[in-house]
Amino acid sequence: MFIVCALVPRNHQDHLPSGRGVINSGSCLAGMIKVPGGSYHPFLHRKGQPAVVKVYPFYLDVNAVTNEDFLAFVRANPVWARSRAPRLFADAGYLKQWAGDFEIGDDKIKNSPVINVSWFAANAYARWKGKRLPALSEWEYAAAAPPVGMNRGPQLTRIILGWYDRPNPTVLPQVQSTYKNIYGLYDMHGLVWEWVEDFNGVIIQGENRGISNFSCAAGSLNSINKKDYASFMRFAFREGLQARYTVRSLGFRCAKDCEREMLL
Amino acid sequence: MKVVYLNHCSSQAIFLRRMLLFLVPVCISFTACIQHAKTDAPQSDTAAITGEYSPALTFAPNVPEARNNMTPKKVIVEIEVVEKIMKLDDGVDYTFWTFGGKVPGPFIRVQEGDEVELHLSNNANNKMPHNIDLHAVNGPGGGAAATLTVPGHTSVFSFRALNPGLYVYHCATAPVGMHIANGMYGLILVTPKEGLPNVDKEFYIMQSEFYTKGKNGEPGLQPFDMDKAIKEQPEYVVFNGSVGSTTGTNALQAKVGDRVRIYVGNAGPNLTSSFHIIGQIFDKVYNEGGSEINRNVGTTLIPSGGTAIVEFVCREPGTYSIVDHSIFRAFNQGAMAQLVVTGSADKNIYSGKIADEFYYPPIPNDTGSKNKLAPVPVIPELSFADRFKNGHVLFESNCGACHQSTGLGVPGSFPPLAKSDFLMGRKDMGMGILLHGINNESITVNGKHFQGVMPQLPLADDQIASILTYVRNSWGNKSAIVKVSDVKNMRNQ
Numbered sequence: 001m002f003i004v005c006a007l008v009p010r011n012h013q014d015h016l017p018s019g020r021g022v023i024n025s026g027s028c029l030a031g032m033i034k035v036p037g038g039s040y041h042p043f044l045h046r047k048g049q050p051a052v053v054k055v056y057p058f059y060l061d062v063n064a065v066t067n068e069d070f071l072a073f074v075r076a077n078p079v080w081a082r083s084r085a086p087r088l089f090a091d092a093g094y095l096k097q098w099a100g101d102f103e104i105g106d107d108k109i110k111n112s113p114v115i116n117v118s119w120f121a122a123n124a125y126a127r128w129k130g131k132r133l134p135a136l137s138e139w140e141y142a143a144a145a146p147p148v149g150m151n152r153g154p155q156l157t158r159i160i161l162g163w164y165d166r167p168n169p170t171v172l173p174q175v176q177s178t179y180k181n182i183y184g185l186y187d188m189h190g191l192v193w194e195w196v197e198d199f200n201g202v203i204i205q206g207e208n209r210g211i212s213n214f215s216c217a218a219g220s221l222n223s224i225n226k227k228d229y230a231s232f233m234r235f236a237f238r239e240g241l242q243a244r245y246t247v248r249s250l251g252f253r254c255a256k257d258c259e260r261e262m263l264l
Numbered sequence: 265m266k267v268v269y270l271n272h273c274s275s276q277a278i279f280l281r282r283m284l285l286f287l288v289p290v291c292i293s294f295t296a297c298i299q300h301a302k303t304d305a306p307q308s309d310t311a312a313i314t315g316e317y318s319p320a321l322t323f324a325p326n327v328p329e330a331r332n333n334m335t336p337k338k339v340i341v342e343i344e345v346v347e348k349i350m351k352l353d354d355g356v357d358y359t360f361w362t363f364g365g366k367v368p369g370p371f372i373r374v375q376e377g378d379e380v381e382l383h384l385s386n387n388a389n390n391k392m393p394h395n396i397d398l399h400a401v402n403g404p405g406g407g408a409a410a411t412l413t414v415p416g417h418t419s420v421f422s423f424r425a426l427n428p429g430l431y432v433y434h435c436a437t438a439p440v441g442m443h444i445a446n447g448m449y450g451l452i453l454v455t456p457k458e459g460l461p462n463v464d465k466e467f468y469i470m471q472s473e474f475y476t477k478g479k480n481g482e483p484g485l486q487p488f489d490m491d492k493a494i495k496e497q498p499e500y501v502v503f504n505g506s507v508g509s510t511t512g513t514n515a516l517q518a519k520v521g522d523r524v525r526i527y528v529g530n531a532g533p534n535l536t537s538s539f540h541i542i543g544q545i546f547d548k549v550y551n552e553g554g555s556e557i558n559r560n561v562g563t564t565l566i567p568s569g570g571t572a573i574v575e576f577v578c579r580e581p582g583t584y585s586i587v588d589h590s591i592f593r594a595f596n597q598g599a600m601a602q603l604v605v606t607g608s609a610d611k612n613i614y615s616g617k618i619a620d621e622f623y624y625p626p627i628p629n630d631t632g633s634k635n636k637l638a639p640v641p642v643i644p645e646l647s648f649a650d651r652f653k654n655g656h657v658l659f660e661s662n663c664g665a666c667h668q669s670t671g672l673g674v675p676g677s678f679p680p681l682a683k684s685d686f687l688m689g690r691k692d693m694g695m696g697i698l699l700h701g702i703n704n705e706s707i708t709v710n711g712k713h714f715q716g717v718m719p720q721l722p723l724a725d726d727q728i729a730s731i732l733t734y735v736r737n738s739w740g741n742k743s744a745i746v747k748v749s750d751v752k753n754m755r756n757q
Contacts, residue, residue, distance in 0.1 A: 093388065093416050165359045165487045167347055168389050193391075229490055232439040233392065240393035240414040240437075247415050248388045 032059040032256060033184045040141040043231040055141045060134060061253035063175035063186050064113035064194060065125065067097070067104045073125045075102055080121055089120035093246040112172040113192045113251035119243035122195045122252040131254035133197035136238075138255060140231075143188040147179040156189070160230035163190040168249055189230075195252040199238045313338050313379050321370035324504040325516055327453075327466040327527060328373040334457060336377035338422075343370065344385040345394045345413075345435075345448070352474060352500060353507040353598065355483035360447040360505070361392065361435070367505030368470040368531065369433070369450030374400075374425050376457045381422040382407065388416035394443065395419070399431035399569070400452045408436035428456035430553030430571040432529050441533045445475055445493055447505065449531035451571065456555070463575065464522035469510070469601060471539070471566070471588060472531035473498035480597060496534040501593040503586065503601040510586070510601035518578050520607025525575045527553075532568030538589035539564050539572060541603065543582065548575040563589050578605040580614045643726050648733065648745045655734025658727050663735075666718075671739035679709035679716070682739030686710070693736065693746050695754045698728045725751040 037057040074080050074095075081101035085094055096116045099105025117125075119133075126132050134142070146152050147159070159179070178190035241247075316338035320328045346365045352358040363369025374380055386394050393414045397406035401423045410421035434440075435448035451468060475493040476486035480500060492498065504510050518524050530537045540563040549558045553571030558564075566572050586601040587594035594600045609616070646654070660669065667673050671682035681687055686709040687694050701720035706713065723731070725748050732746040 161490065162487060164391060167349065167359060168391055227490065227494070229439045229442055233442075236412070236438045237393045237414065240412045240417075245414060245417065249391050249415060 029059060029256070031062055032254075033062050034058075034258060035060050035138070035142050035183050035185075038141065040137055040144070042137065043140065043228060043235060053137050055137055057258040058134070058138055059256040059258060060138070060142055060183075060185060061131075061255070062184060064192060064251045064253045065122075066111050066175055067114045068110045070095075070114040070117065070125060071102065071104055073128055077124065077128060078102075080124060085118075085121065087244070089244055090118040091244050091246050093248070094118060094121065096246070097248075106171075108171050111174040113175060113187075115172065115192060115248055115251050116246040117195075117251065118246050119195050119199065119241070123197070125252075126254045129254055131256045133195055133252060134255035136196040136198050136201055139194065139196045142181075142183060142185055145181040145183050145185070145188070147181055157228065157230050160189045164230075164233060192249050192251040193234070193237055193247070195250065196238070199241055200243075311336050311377055316340060316381075318342070319373060321364070321372060322468070323364070323366045323370055324368055324468040324470060325510055327371055327468045330373070330455060330459060331375060334375065334459065336375070336379065338379045338381060339374050340381045340383070341372055341374075342383040342385070343396070344387055345390060346387050347390045347392065349485065351506055352476070352486065352502075353481065356476070356478075356481070356507075357485040358446075358474065358476065359485070359487075361390075361394070361443060362447050363396070363433075363435075363450050367447035367449075368468075368472070368529070369448070371450065371468045371527070372433070372452040373455065374452070375455050376425055376428045378425045378454075379422055380425055381420065382411070383418055383420050384411045384413055385418040386413040386415045390415040392443075393437055394435050394448065395437050396433055397436035398423070398433040398452055400425055400427070400429070400433070400454050402426055405436065406433075412437065425454045428454045428555065430454075430527055430529070430550070430573050432531060432569050432571060434531060434569070441493055442488060442490070444531055444533040445473070445488060447472070449529070451527055451529045453527060460525075463525040465516075465518050465524045467516050467524065467526045469503050469526055469586065470505075470529040470531055471501065471503055471537050471599065472505070473533065473535055474500040474502065476500065493533070498535070498597065501535065501588060501597040501599040503599060507598035512602070515583070515602035515604045516586075518603060518605050520578055520581055520605060520610075522578045522605075523575060524578060524603075525573060527571070527573055528566060529571045530566040530568055534568060535588075535590070535593075536568055537566040537599075539566050539574070540587055540589040541574075541576070542585045542587060543580075544576045544578075544584055544603075546574040546576050549573070578603075578607075579610065581605050581607045581609055643724075643748050645747055645749070646730075651730045651733040651745055652737060654727075655730035655732070656738075658723075658731045659734050662721055662723070663731065671735070671741075675712075677714075679707070679712070679714045681735050681741070683741065684709055688736065688741060688743065692754060693743070693750070694732050695728060695746070695751055698723060698731065699751075699755055725755060 035055075035058055037055055039052045040055050041051065042053055074082075078084060078101075080090075082095040082098060083101050093116050095114075097106075097109065104110055123133055144152070144156075146156050150156065173191065175191070176186045178187045180186050181188055241250075314335045314337060318340045319331070321341070321343075322328045343363050344365070345361070345363060347359065347361050348365065349357050350360050350367070360367050372380075380400075382396065382398070384394070384396050393412060395408045395411040395413060397408040399406055401407050403410075403423060407421050407423060411419040413419040431452050431454070433450050433452050435443035437443050449470065449472065451470060475489045475497075476482070476499045477489045478484070478486045478499070489499075500507060502509065508514075510516060528537075528539055530539075546561040546564065547559055549561045549564050550556070550573035551558050551564075552567070553573055561574075564572050564574060582605055584603040584605065585594070586603060588599040590599075659667075666678040667681050668678075671680060673680040679686065686707060690696075697718065698721065702716040702718040705716045707716040708714075728751045729746045729748045732751075735741065736743040736746065
């Protein structure tokens with residue numbers, strides 16, 4: 001609970017979070033794609049909050065961060081090595097899939113999304129890269145885009161539910177092994193869950209602090225689309241997380257602002 | 265946390281809290297509330313705990329044995345959530361979300377007054393967050409909020425088992441219905457302080473529905489179908505997690521004279537069960553799993569998310585079907601289990617079949633002669649034109665769907681009748697086929713092979729005569745009229 005309270009929900013319309021880097025050259029954007037701005041209907045909607053959230057254009061990694069990417073980060077920041085990272089910032093499962101502190105071990109997963117990383121570790125990686133974690137609204141907005149050649153609608157929901165229906169594979173497939181969406185982003189669904197910057201924003205809002213809005217049938221009272229089971233599951237998953245948790249099917253990708261680019 | 269407690273406290277507690285707000289507010293307000301609660305609650309609810317233990321958990325159809333020691337204990341229950349592919353029906357697999365690796369989850373047996381400390385672990389290989397809502401809990405969410413757990417973690421919470429009864433537990437993570445539909449449920453029994461009367465056999469049965477993309481029986485790994493779940497139109501309704509889980513060699517076993525108690529749960533997620541055992545009478549039903557007992561019940565209603573405890577004495581040997589008496593669920597969707605009772609029969613209670621005799625319906629207005637045969641009506645022969653006309657109508661309603669109005673059939677599936685050497689060359693003019701059907705025989709029609717399957721239709725001699733007259737004189741076919749007497753003779757051969 002302490003950790004949850006320490007994280008302030010962030011409204012991206014109001015201010016820029018700290019640690020947002022200035023984009024100064026095209027080369028910084030290697031591996032990223034500009035997601036055009038637009039409006040987004042938040043899955044969860046409460047009284048007094050806007051039914052539509054504006055999302056400003058931003059950059060998002062084409063792929064989830066891989067084990068190899070993360071190894072480079074750990075080498076440069078040994079404090080984040082498996083055996084050294086404080087348990088307060090990464091629980092006992094941190095990088096469990098690796099062979100050692102600076103060794104992935106299994107070559108097959110080199111190019112697979114890094115998993116078993118805490119929010120703190122993911123956030124540190126993003127900062128090291130001069131990036132940041134995407135906001136929940138940004139991630140949801142980008143992930144709602146349909147696969148290339150497919151219309152928006154229930155088809156995407158079926159793809160997502162199909163992933164939920166299958167048990168986790170023994171060896172996690174590589175990035176770009178599922179689908180590319182119309183923005184050019186790969187694997188937004190179907191490979192791993194992904195951290196977002198304000199993953200726990202949902203439960204620390206409102207007066208019911210500490211009381212789950214997702215645990216009971218009453219959870220459906222706040223949502224917009226009661227048939228959006230895929231979103232229900234994502235939000236329930238995020239609610240179960242704490243920032244130090246690591247999970248075998250949870251990775252991340254980084255984002256970066258566009259606004260500053262226009263100011264320069 | 266503290267706000268919630270203060271809302272329920274006396275003004276004195278609020279005063280206390282204000283005085284000590286800057287010291288240790290959480291502790292003080294919490295303590296004050298506990299004391300406040302104590303004055304209202306019966307003493308036994310919070311009787312001292314003497315010792316702790318981890319009870320045996322059993323999977324259906326087994327029930328853990330009752331504990332002898334009646335003093336309240338701390339009971340530690342550990343359950344692991346596992347997502348895995350298992351069999352739903354022969355050739356049909358499903359990705360089940362389970363408590364303990366099976367559906368339904370383990371049977372938890374505690375006693376009134378026990379403090380239950382529940383450890384819920386979510387296997388690291390799982391994909392979903394899960395939790396547990398036990399209907400035996402007094403508290404928000406039944407423990408759901410306290411146990412929301414992501415893969416690779418364990419949540420712990422405890423509750424006092426204050427109300428005796430049989431309760432459902434289930435996962436309550438959003439979307440709740442899907443977690444239940446995928447198999448996350450089980451039963452927890454809180455036995456009353458004085459215990460339950462002894463019986464000879466105890467069983468655990470839980471009904472539930474499955475909503476698969478494919479229709480009932482469609483093979484392969486079947487995904488969950490959200491639309492069917494919302495419409496409450498399951499493909500499967502089963503006992504203990506799969507079709508045939510409790511039949512044949514897995515049937516429940518008892519002996520003549522046994523008093524049997526079944527703890528029955530209905531997980532839903534949607535349907536209400538009309539629980540019945542064909543050929544048994546529940547001499548005791550603990551209605552809805554509570555403390556009220558109803559006696560001599562044939563079928564008892566179990567709501568979704570509800571339970572019943574049923575008891576009966578096995579009087580006669582035999583196999584008894586356990587069903588949801590919303591009977592199409594039993595017959596077509598899998599809601600069928602079996603109880604096999606062995607021992608010697610008592611003809612005083614059940615005779616079995618004593619006689620099998622011919623029965624002739626009495627002739628109306630002739631009360632004097634009960635068993636006199638009604639005169640057999642003579643069926644008149646018809647003209648060719650009438651036969652042909654009647655035959656045309658009968659053909660369209662009985663035969664046309666397969667053989668087509670054109671008489672050409674469907675290549676590869678249904679043979680043609682038009683200019684059919686198979687039909688026209690027959691000595692019996694086709695009467696044998698209509699009288700007896702064709703039972704999966706290899707036949708050749710105009711040089712083409714067909715695997716002949718034609719049902720034996722319930723047609724009268726008169727109708728057969730008309731159909732054959734029509735068929736044998738249409739689409740280029742030409743032959744004589746088929747008479748009723750021909751068919752009658754053929755039938756009697």
